[in-house]
Amino acid sequence: MKGKMWFGLLASACTVTAAPVAQAQSLKVTADQTLEAPGLSVIAGQNTFSPIFFDEKNGGIQIIMQGDRIAADGEVRLDPTPEQWAPVPTFVSRTLGPQPNQVVMRSAYEKFGLSYSITVTAEGDGFRIAVDLDKPLPASLAGKAGFNLDFLPTAYFGKTYLMDSDPGLFPRNANGPMAKDGSGNPQPLAAGGTSLTLAPEDPARRVTITSDGASLALYDARNRAQNGWFVVRSLIPAGARNNAIVWHVRPNLVKGWVRQPVVSFNQAGYTPGRDKIALIELDPAFKAPDEATLVKITGDGEKPVFTAKVSPRGKWMRYAYAAFDFSSVREPGIYAISYAGHTTNPFPISAHAYDHIWQASLDTYLAEQMDHMRVREQYRIWQGTSHLDDARQAPPNHVHFDGYRMGPNLDSPYKPGQRIPGLNVGGWQDAGDFDIQTPSNAAVIRDLVWTRELFGLDWDETTIDEAARDVQIRKPDGVPDAVQQIRHGTLQLLAQYKAFGHAIVGIISPTLKQYTHLGDAASQTDGRIYDPKLGENQINGDASGKPDDRWAFTTDLPANDLAVAGALAAASRALRDSDPAMAAEALAAAKALWQAQRAKVAAGDNRGDGRDGPGMIDISDAMATIDLLIATKGDPVYRARLEQLLPKIREHFAWIGGAAVRAIPYMGADYRAALAPEVRAFKEKIDGQLADNPFGVPIAEGSWAGSAQVAMFGSSMYLLHQAFPDIVGPEYTLRALDYMLGRHPANNLSLVSTVGTQSKLIGYGHNRADYTFVPGGMVPGVIIIKPDFPELKTDWPFLWFENEYTVNTTTAYILAANAAIAAAGEEH
Numbered sequence: 017m018k019g020k021m022w023f024g025l026l027a028s029a030c031t032v033t034a035a036p037v038a039q040a041q042s043l044k045v046t047a048d049q050t051l052e053a054p055g056l057s058v059i060a061g062q063n064t065f066s067p068i069f070f071d072e073k074n075g076g077i078q079i080i081m082q083g084d085r086i087a088a089d090g091e092v093r094l095d096p097t098p099e100q101w102a103p104v105p106t107f108v109s110r111t112l113g114p115q116p117n118q119v120v121m122r123s124a125y126e127k128f129g130l131s132y133s134i135t136v137t138a139e140g141d142g143f144r145i146a147v148d149l150d151k152p153l154p155a156s157l158a159g160k161a162g163f164n165l166d167f168l169p170t171a172y173f174g175k176t177y178l179m180d181s182d183p184g185l186f187p188r189n190a191n192g193p194m195a196k197d198g199s200g201n202p203q204p205l206a207a208g209g210t211s212l213t214l215a216p217e218d219p220a221r222r223v224t225i226t227s228d229g230a231s232l233a234l235y236d237a238r239n240r241a242q243n244g245w246f247v248v249r250s251l252i253p254a255g256a257r258n259n260a261i262v263w264h265v266r267p268n269l270v271k272g273w274v275r276q277p278v279v280s281f282n283q284a285g286y287t288p289g290r291d292k293i294a295l296i297e298l299d300p301a302f303k304a305p306d307e308a309t310l311v312k313i314t315g316d317g318e319k320p321v322f323t324a325k326v327s328p329r330g331k332w333m334r335y336a337y338a339a340f341d342f343s344s345v346r347e348p349g350i351y352a353i354s355y356a357g358h359t360t361n362p363f364p365i366s367a368h369a370y371d372h373i374w375q376a377s378l379d380t381y382l383a384e385q386m387d388h389m390r391v392r393e394q395y396r397i398w399q400g401t402s403h404l405d406d407a408r409q410a411p412p413n414h415v416h417f418d419g420y421r422m423g424p425n426l427d428s429p430y431k432p433g434q435r436i437p438g439l440n441v442g443g444w445q446d447a448g449d450f451d452i453q454t455p456s457n458a459a460v461i462r463d464l465v466w467t468r469e470l471f472g473l474d475w476d477e478t479t480i481d482e483a484a485r486d487v488q489i490r491k492p493d494g495v496p497d498a499v500q501q502i503r504h505g506t507l508q509l510l511a512q513y514k515a516f517g518h519a520i521v522g523i524i525s526p527t528l529k530q531y532t533h534l535g536d537a538a539s540q541t542d543g544r545i546y547d548p549k550l551g552e553n554q555i556n557g558d559a560s561g562k563p564d565d566r567w568a569f570t571t572d573l574p575a576n577d578l579a580v581a582g583a584l585a586a587a588s589r590a591l592r593d594s595d596p597a598m599a600a601e602a603l604a605a606a607k608a609l610w611q612a613q614r615a616k617v618a619a620g621d622n623r624g625d626g627r628d629g630p631g632m633i634d635i636s637d638a639m640a641t642i643d644l645l646i647a648t649k650g651d652p653v654y655r656a657r658l659e660q661l662l663p664k665i666r667e668h669f670a671w672i673g674g675a676a677v678r679a680i681p682y683m684g685a686d687y688r689a690a691l692a693p694e695v696r697a698f699k700e701k702i703d704g705q706l707a708d709n710p711f712g713v714p715i716a717e718g719s720w721a722g723s724a725q726v727a728m729f730g731s732s733m734y735l736l737h738q739a740f741p742d743i744v745g746p747e748y749t750l751r752a753l754d755y756m757l758g759r760h761p762a763n764n765l766s767l768v769s770t771v772g773t774q775s776k777l778i779g780y781g782h783n784r785a786d787y788t789f790v791p792g793g794m795v796p797g798v799i800i801i802k803p804d805f806p807e808l809k810t811d812w813p814f815l816w817f818e819n820e821y822t823v824n825t826t827t828a829y830i831l832a833a834n835a836a837i838a839a840a841g842e843e844h
């Protein structure tokens with residue numbers, strides 16, 4: 017099979033060396049059933065399409081080339097440019113094939129009567145893909161089903177392609193052409209050839225695909241949706257079965273390529289007295305020096321000031337790690353780390369290093385997410401006044417495309433489609449989409465109240481005028497922004513309570529077309545209340561005939577009620593001075609919501625909205641009880657309940673432990689004595705778990721990256737440290753800060769946009785189509801592409817599981833950052 021035509025002209029330079037080198041570079045199957053060569057991983061059927069989000073660009077056959085995952089979703093698809101919610105195949109199995117270095121993936125579209133295997137076999141210095149159908153295509157799929165392989169747009173911007181010998185440029189912007197039939201389908205950029213080379217000029221990105229039989233087409237799926245990729249496709253010929261599609265894929269292997277070390281540290285720098293440990297992430301094939309040097313940078317240039325041996329930190333995922341400890345350097349200044357011939361970007365050692373690490377999260381990101389307000393920052397309007405037409409009652413028995421679902425009972429006095437007055441106030445748009453998720457809104461309130469109670473949080477940089485629905489960033493109004501934000505969230509939670517007598521699941525766009533909205537929140541709906549008596553384009557005062565008002569999903573879920581009870585109890589404390597009437601109303605609602613859940617909690621009613629894990633009812637009950645206990649300064653009702661909850665606190669200590677110690681001042685000495693062994697046991701357990709990775713924080717390995725868990729870990733450990741300083745030290749909280757601000761796998765960017773010397777500046781916020789950021793937002797961070805590839809893309813904004821800011825992740829950061837500042841203050 018070597019020396020075939022597809023091997024091509026470009027290979028000649030690489031093949032002049034002797035056969036053993038080519039041999040060494042050919043793909044080999046691993047114990048994890050991936051195919052690996054130096055600088056190349058081909059993974060098939062390891063990451064599957066999501067049951068909630070469908071196409072996440074993390075399924076099928078994927079190619080990691082010289083350290084970047086440049087291709088994904090190699091699968092049979094029913095459309096040349098499928099969108100996120102288009103039909104996706106069901107993963108059936110992954111096995112090793114009968115030939116050496118061969119992986120066989122089986123998939124199916126049951127609904128369409130299509131099942132097949134895709135066989136990936138090492139071939140030369142690339143691989144062969146063969147699609148074998150169990151039966152020829154059903155007539156309904158002829159001319160529709162094809163094999164697609166998606167290439168990451170940012171990997172190919174500014175580069176060229178060759179379809180056979182016909183050259184083309186990858187467009188920087190989606191520029192069509194579109195089919196003229198009004199279908200909304202893009203036409204291919206190039207088609208009709210049997211050989212396609214992507215980026216022939218770039219050895220790090222060059223991939224040649226040759227098809228036996230079926231011709232190749234190249235599409236720009238961004239013509240249909242901004243998050244589309246470049247799609248290479250062959251249609252499956254009618255009647256074909258075995259070898260229905262055969263591709264030979266040859267990613268260029270750069271001879272001797274080794275991934276360069278990633279030196280990761282806190283991009284905000286370090287306070288002089290604290291520990292300072294950089295981690296070095298190493299390709300196991302890299303010849304790693306055993307020393308690193310700290311250099312100091314002044315107006316006269318840079319000079320080495322400290323050199324030390326690095327200490328091995330073991331292997332984790334596909335990399336090896338080493339630590340460079342420069343804690344002994346305390347002199348304020350600008351520093352950088354020099355390792356293996358490369359010097360990092362600079363960072364400060366300074367008593368002021370953390371003076372401004374969380375403020376943008378509060379005064380800019382959270383302000384930008386405020387619903388029902390106009391948000392201005394000097395010349396820039398972040399959004400016009402949004403969603404004034406909230407909200408209509410969602411119908412029963414409805415499964416919504418974003419995971420919301422309504423059962424047969426509405427738990428609401430309103431009829432399906434009926435307008436619910438009063439909901440068009442307060443709250444935050446949860447994330448890069450524009451819905452109000454009640455539990456995350458409740459978490460934002462709690463985080464802000466706790467940060468204020470524990471650490472102050474008197475920052476004022478923003479004018480917030482609820483009556484005028486007006487927000488102006490960079491214009492202090494004399495009122496702490498946190499208090500104003502707490503009030504803004506409370507307005508929404510109380511509005512829900514007044515309308516329904518309970519918390520609801522949330523408020524979201526009724527149609528997919530509206531949901532995919534990108535840009536200004538104010539234009540997601542027309543802001544006018546839907547009146548069915550008006551024609552679609554008719555307007556009458558504040559009403560219109562457009563049924564674009566968001567829907568309220570009103571199911572009464574005990575865990576949500578308790579989350580809201582806790583948030584309202586917390587809010588009552590924060591608002592006591594500035595708005596005693598609202599504080600009293602919030603506390604009364606919190607008590608009533610808590611009381612109304614007693615029978616359901618006793619019955620173990622653990623219903624969720626499909627997003628919550630099991631056990632949430634106990635966690636929510638404990639959290640609500642603690643916030644009510646604090647709000648009532650030790651009401652015996654909540655004391656008694658918290659005593660009863662001790663076994664649940666023990667069971668879910670990672671979630672509740674930090675909160676549990678906040679209750680100590682209101683409980684008897686027995687309570688503290690009961691917690692002490694739990695804290696000790698938890699510390700032992702967590703130390704054991706954390707030894708599994710070099711970063712010293714819990715790293716999520718699921719389908720959404722875990723910066724939020726790291727933030728919660730940081731603040732919980734600080735609360736445990738405060739209450740039991742002899743058991744838990746401040747180092748966990750500082751490690752959490754280090755992780756969030758850059759000391760994490762994959763790269764060294766701070767996960768909080770604009771915080772630190774280098775941060776994530778291409779995020780999945782409302783402005784993601786512009787490849788920009790919302791200052792202060794924290795992204796989820798590093799995901800594990802299974803089986804072992806840690807990924808945080810730097811230049812592509814559309815992977816929500818790595819890049820999407822959420823409000824409660826960001827407020828969890830505000831709390832954790834303040835805890836870390838306090839922890840750093842203890843280390844002298």
Ligand SMILES: [Ca+2]
Pocket residue numbers: 476477478479480492493494495496497500
């Ligand atoms: Ca303010």
Ligand SMILES: [Ca+2]
Pocket residue numbers: 405541542543544545546560562563564565
């Ligand atoms: Ca409307």
